[in-house]
Amino acid sequence: MPLLVIGSVALDSVHTPRDVREDVLGGSAVYFSYAASFFTSVRLVGVVGEDWPEEHTLFLRSRRIDTRGLQVVPGGKTFRWRGRYETNMNDRETLEVHLNVLGDFDPVLPEDFKRCPYVFLANGSPQAQLKVLDQLTGPRLVVADTMDLWIRNNHDELMQLFRRIEGLVLNDSEAMLLTGDENLVRAGQRIRELGPKFVVIKKGEHGAMFFSQHETYVLPAYPTERVIDPTGAGDSFAGGMMGYLSEANNFDPPTLKRAMAYGILVASFNVEDFSLERLKEITREDLEFRLRQYQRMLSF
Amino acid sequence: MPLLVIGSVALDSVHTPRDVREDVLGGSAVYFSYAASFFTSVRLVGVVGEDWPEEHTLFLRSRRIDTRGLQVVPGGKTFRWRGRYETNMNDRETLEVHLNVLGDFDPVLPEDFKRCPYVFLANGSPQAQLKVLDQLTGPRLVVADTMDLWIRNNHDELMQLFRRIEGLVLNDSEAMLLTGDENLVRAGQRIRELGPKFVVIKKGEHGAMFFSQHETYVLPAYPTERVIDPTGAGDSFAGGMMGYLSEANNFDPPTLKRAMAYGILVASFNVEDFSLERLKEITREDLEFRLRQYQRMLSF
Numbered sequence: 001m002p003l004l005v006i007g008s009v010a011l012d013s014v015h016t017p018r019d020v021r022e023d024v025l026g027g028s029a030v031y032f033s034y035a036a037s038f039f040t041s042v043r044l045v046g047v048v049g050e051d052w053p054e055e056h057t058l059f060l061r062s063r064r065i066d067t068r069g070l071q072v073v074p075g076g077k078t079f080r081w082r083g084r085y086e087t088n089m090n091d092r093e094t095l096e097v098h099l100n101v102l103g104d105f106d107p108v109l110p111e112d113f114k115r116c117p118y119v120f121l122a123n124g125s126p127q128a129q130l131k132v133l134d135q136l137t138g139p140r141l142v143v144a145d146t147m148d149l150w151i152r153n154n155h156d157e158l159m160q161l162f163r164r165i166e167g168l169v170l171n172d173s174e175a176m177l178l179t180g181d182e183n184l185v186r187a188g189q190r191i192r193e194l195g196p197k198f199v200v201i202k203k204g205e206h207g208a209m210f211f212s213q214h215e216t217y218v219l220p221a222y223p224t225e226r227v228i229d230p231t232g233a234g235d236s237f238a239g240g241m242m243g244y245l246s247e248a249n250n251f252d253p254p255t256l257k258r259a260m261a262y263g264i265l266v267a268s269f270n271v272e273d274f275s276l277e278r279l280k281e282i283t284r285e286d287l288e289f290r291l292r293q294y295q296r297m298l299s300f
Numbered sequence: 301m302p303l304l305v306i307g308s309v310a311l312d313s314v315h316t317p318r319d320v321r322e323d324v325l326g327g328s329a330v331y332f333s334y335a336a337s338f339f340t341s342v343r344l345v346g347v348v349g350e351d352w353p354e355e356h357t358l359f360l361r362s363r364r365i366d367t368r369g370l371q372v373v374p375g376g377k378t379f380r381w382r383g384r385y386e387t388n389m390n391d392r393e394t395l396e397v398h399l400n401v402l403g404d405f406d407p408v409l410p411e412d413f414k415r416c417p418y419v420f421l422a423n424g425s426p427q428a429q430l431k432v433l434d435q436l437t438g439p440r441l442v443v444a445d446t447m448d449l450w451i452r453n454n455h456d457e458l459m460q461l462f463r464r465i466e467g468l469v470l471n472d473s474e475a476m477l478l479t480g481d482e483n484l485v486r487a488g489q490r491i492r493e494l495g496p497k498f499v500v501i502k503k504g505e506h507g508a509m510f511f512s513q514h515e516t517y518v519l520p521a522y523p524t525e526r527v528i529d530p531t532g533a534g535d536s537f538a539g540g541m542m543g544y545l546s547e548a549n550n551f552d553p554p555t556l557k558r559a560m561a562y563g564i565l566v567a568s569f570n571v572e573d574f575s576l577e578r579l580k581e582i583t584r585e586d587l588e589f590r591l592r593q594y595q596r597m598l599s600f
Contacts, residue, residue, distance in 0.1 A: 088482040182388040184505075185525040205484075206506040207520060217597040218520040220507060225485040257600040297517040298598040300557040 001140075002041045002066075003246040005032045006107050006132050007122025007235075008079055009046035009070065014231055014274060015084035015095070021229075024275040025056050027079065028122035028145070031232035034276050035239025035266045036120075037063040038284050040246040043113050045069035045132075047105045049076035068110050076101035089227045089271075090204050109135045118246040120238060121165070123147050126157035133164055141251055143167035143242060145234070151178050162195035166251075169200045169238050184209060185216060198256065200241070202234050210260055215253060219260055222268035222294055229274045233267045236279065240266030240287075265290045301440075302341045302366075303546040305332045306407050306432050307422025307535075308379055309346035309370065314531055314574060315384035315395070321529075324575040325356050327379065328422035328445070331532035334576050335539025335566045337363040338584050340546040343413050345369035345432075347405045349376035368410050376401035389527045390504050409435045418546040420538060421465070423447050426457035433464055441551055443467035443542060445534070451478050462495035466551075469500045469538050484509060485516060498556065500541070502534050510560055515553055519560055522568035522594055529574045533567045536579065540566030540587075565590050 007029030013022045033042045041064040048070060057067050079102035082095040107128065115137045121129040121144040129144055136142070142165045150158050151174060162168065168191065170178070175187040184201055188211035191199045198212040205227075207220040241263030248255045265287055272278040307329030313322045333342045341364040348370060357367050379402035382395040407428065415437045421429040421444040429444055436442070442465045450458055451474060462468065468491065470478070475487040484501055488511035491499045498512040505527075507520040541563030548555045565587055572578040 183525055183527060185523045189525070203506070206503070209523065216523055218523050219598070220518045220520045223485045223509065223516055223518050225483055225489070227483060254600065261600055295600070298519070300554065300561050300595070 001117050001246045001249045002043055003036050003118040003242055004043045004113055004116035005029050005120045005122060006045040007032060007124060008102055009048050010079045010081055012231060013082040014229055016229055017087050021274045026231060026275060028235045031235035032120060032122055032239035033065045034279055035236035036243030037065055038287060039243030043069060043116055045107050045109060047071045047073060047101050049073055049078040049101045052078045069113055073101040089230055107132055118242060120242050126150050126154050126161045129161055141166050143169060145169045145238060148174055148177055165196055167198045168196040172201055172203045175201045202237060208260060208264060219264055222265055224268050226272045228272055230271045233271050236270040237263040237267040261291060261294060265294060301417050301546045301549045302343055303336050303418040303542055304343045304413055304416035305329050305420045305422060306345040307332060307424060308402055309348050310379045310381055312531060313382040314529055316529055317387050321574045326531060326575060328535045331535035332420060332422055332539035333360060333365045334579055335536035336543030337365055338587060339543030343369060343416055345407050345409060347371045347373060347401050349373055349378040349401045352378050369413055373401040389530055407432055418542060420542050426450050426454050426461045429461055441466050443469060445469045445538060448474055448477055465496055467498045468496040472501055472503045475501045502537060508560060508564060519564055522565055524568050526572045528572055530571045533571050536570040537563040537567040561594060565594060
C-alpha cells in the first residue's frame with residue numbers, strides 16, 4: 001500500500017566531533033521517505049525554495065518516492081538547520097535554524113494523495129497536522145510525531161490531534177515532558193490514555209518502547225560502533241516502521257513488533273554515515289541480513 | 301556447583317522521592333548472594349561489626365547461603381551507606397559513607413571455600429581482589445566488578461586483576477571512564493582487550509551489553525513501572541547471572557546469554573521494593589514466568 005508523509009525537507013549542516021558537512025540533504029520527510037522506500041512506494045509532501053538542488057528531487061524519484069507533493073516556492077529559500085553533536089553522539093546543540101519557506105508551509109495534498117491508506121505526520125505544529133488530517137479520505141492508519149516545542153506551547157491542539165490518530169511516535173525526553181513522569185513505562189501508558197491506540201517512545205542508542213492497550217515492550221538498538229551522524233535516526237526509524245506496515249497492509253500486534261524491529265535496523269544503518277549516504281549503499285537484503293542477526297541476538 | 305562471593309555487607313539508609321528506609325540490609329555481597337541463591341548454594345565472605353543484627357545472618361542462612369565466611373569484628377561497626385535517589389530513580393547522590401570495619405577488611409577464606417569453582421569478586425579495591433585470587437585453588441570461572449574510584453586511583457592493580465579474571469562486570473559510566481570512549485560498543489571491546497575473556501556493561505534501566513571475542517549483544521531491561529528502590533540492582537544482576545552459570549556448571553556462549561537474561565530479571569524484581577523485600581516474596585517459578593514473558597517480548 002502507498003504511504004503518505006508530510007514533513008520537513010531541509011538542507012542540514014552537521015558538526016560532529018570529527019567532521020563537518022555543509023548543506024546536505026535532510027529533513028524529517030526526506031529521511032522518512034528514503035527509509036520507507038525499502039518497503040513501499042511513498043508520497044512526499046513538503047516545501048522547498050528556489051535554492052533547492054534539482055538533483056535531490058531526482059535522487060528521491062529514483063526510489064519509489066512520488067515528489068509531486070513537493071512545493072517549490074519561487075523566490076523562497078529552503079529550510080536550513082545547523083547542529084553540533086557532543087562527543088557522546090547523543091546530545092546535540094542546534095546552532096542555527098532558518099525556517100525560510102517552512103515557516104509559511106500550508107500543506108495542500110494532491111487529490112490522489114488524499115486517499116492514501118497509510119499516513120505519517122512528521123514533526124510539525126499540531127495545527128498543521130490537523131489541517132492535513134482534515135484533507136484525508138478514510139485513511140487506515142495515521143501516525144504522528146511531535147516535539148517539545150508543541151508540547152510546551154500548543155498543548156490543546158496537541159490533545160485534539162491525539163484523539164484523532166492511531167499512533168504516536170516521540171522521544172523519551174518528550175514523553176517525560178508531556179507526562180511529568182520520568183518512568184518511561186508509566187509515561188508511555190499515560191500518553192496512550194490521551195488518545196493514540198499505540199505509542200512508541202524512541203530512546204536513541206537504547207532502542208524503542210512500544211505501548212498499546214494490551215502490550216508493553218522494549219526492543220534495544222542494534223549495537224553499532226560506527227556512529228558517524230545520528231541526524232535523521234528518529235525519522236528513518238519511523239520510515240522503516242511505517243514502510244513495513246504499509247507493505248504488510250496490516251498493523252496487528254505481531255506486524256507492529258516486526259515493524260518496530262525494521263525501524264530500529266534502518267536507523268542503525270542511517271547513523272553509520274552523514275545524511276543518506278549509508279542508506280544509499282544498502283539494499284533490502286542488507287536489512288534482512290541484519291534482521292536475522294538481530295533476532296539471533298535476542299534469542300536465548 | 302557452589303558459588304563464592306567476596307564483597308560488602310552493609311546497613312543502608314535509602315532516600316527516594318517518596319520514602320525513606322533506615323539501616324536496612326544491604327551491601328554488594330548480600331544482594332549478590334540472595335539473587336544467586338535462587339539458582340545455587342552460595343558461600344559469602346564479608347565483614348560486619350558488633351552492631352550487626354543476628355537476624356540478618358539467620359535470614360541469609362535460611363536460603364542456601366553459607367555465612368561461615370562472615371567475620372564479626374568485636375567492638376567494630378558495620379559498613380554504612382546513605383544515599384538519595386533523584387526523581388528519575390537512576391541518578392543518586394551518596395549522602396554518607398562510613399566504611400567502619402570494611403576499611404580494614406582483609407578477606408581470609410575458610411579452607412573449603414578456596415576450592416569453590418565459581419567466584420565473584422564484588423566491588424572492592426583491586427589489591428583486595430588480587431589477594432582473594434591468590435587464595436583460590438583452580439577456580440573454573442572468576443568474574444569481578446569494579447568502580448570509578450579504583451579506575452581513577454588504582455589503575456595498575458586493576459590492569460593486573462584484568463589479566464587474571466575471565467569476566468568483568470561494570471557500569472556504562474565506568475566503561476566510558478576506563479576507556480575514554482563514549483561509544484559503549486567500542487568501550488566494551490577495548491576493555492576485553494585488557495584481559496577479561498568477557499565483559500558485561502550494565503546500563504541500568506536500559507539493560508546490559510555483552511562482549512566476548514566472537515559476540516557483541518545487548519539485552520534490554522525488563523520494563524517495569526514499579527521502581528521503588530534501585531539499590532543493589534547491579535549486584536542482584538550479577539548474582540542472577542553467576543547463580544545461573546554455577547547451576548548450569550557451564551559458561552559457553554548460549555549459557556552466558558541465558559545467564560544475562562536471568563540477571564536482568566532478578567534485578568527487575570529487586571528494584572520493585574526496598575532492600576531485599578521484593579526478592580523475599582518471589583520464587584524460582586516467578587523468575588521462570590517472567591523469563592517466558594521476556595522471551596516473548598523479544599520475539600517477532
